[in-house]
Amino acid sequence: MIELQQVCRHFQVGDQMVHALDHVDLTIESGEFISIMGPSGSGKSTLLNILGLLDRPTQGSYRLNGADVAKLDDSMLADQRQKHIGFVFQSFHLIPRLNAVENVELPMVLAGVSVASRRKRARQVLESMGLGKRLDHRPDQLSGGERQRVAIGRAIVMNPRVVLADEPTGNLDSHSSSEVIEILHRLNRDGLSLLVVTHDPEIGGQAHRRLAMRDGRIIRDADSRSP
Ligand SMILES: Nc1ncnc2c1ncn2[C@@H]1O[C@H](COP(=O)(O)OP(=O)(O)O)[C@@H](O)[C@H]1O
Ligand SMILES: [Mg+2]
DSSP: OEEEEEEEEEEEETTEEEEEEEEEEEEEOTTOEEEEEOOTTSSHHHHHHHHTTSSOOSEEEEEETTEEGGGOOHHHHHHHHHHHEEEEETTOOOOTTSOHHHHHHHHHHHTTOOHHHHHHHHHHHHHHTTOTTOTTOOGGGSOHHHHHHHHHHHHHTTOOSEEEEESTTTTSOHHHHHHHHHHHHHHHHTTOEEEEEOSOHHHHHHOSEEEEEETTEEEEEEETTOO
């Protein structure tokens, strides 16, 4: 489903060249649940941004569902992102003046789904996240765990095949973290591929494949399903 070969991402900072990703090879099959750990600055977010089509490699190849991403123009990239990829961030990134239903509806607004069907779908997704009583609450009227569940709802509302989460429990207390982890785990059991950057050993423990990064490289790739 996802295949990175010798991917590098360099940033020019002043007269320094930062090697945020340094010749990364990574193949991800559909339905996997992968955790990514590593010290700050090791390239985890850069890797997720490239996988999520928010950024492009400086060199190397990225094939997504068989297509060479380097050959897609910006509008085709946006189209792929919208159809196949959901993103979840540490700080939720919800729109403050929109309520829970409206936040979850946003990707469907961009995709041109009719008002009635997108409202129905957003409600259904929020109910499945245990937020049926919070539909018309704005982010500032929700707890951190509830906000992250709304954000996960927004990430999956278009039925993507993969969800990329960058420290999704980094701003949450342990109880809310467990709820969020349980939801992510359930989505994976339902067939979604899941990549989670985390410092949280609870997520690390549930993922069947654990990557460790350091200095822009994947230094460990441990798959508990392999013989
Ligand atoms: N937009 C950018 N411009 C310059 N340097 C960047 C940029 N994004 C990331 N970096 C650098 O790339 C390296 C990896 O960063 P990042 O992927 O954010 O690491 P992590 O998520 O593991 O903390 C760091 O040295 C960081 O400073
Ligand atoms: Mg990061």
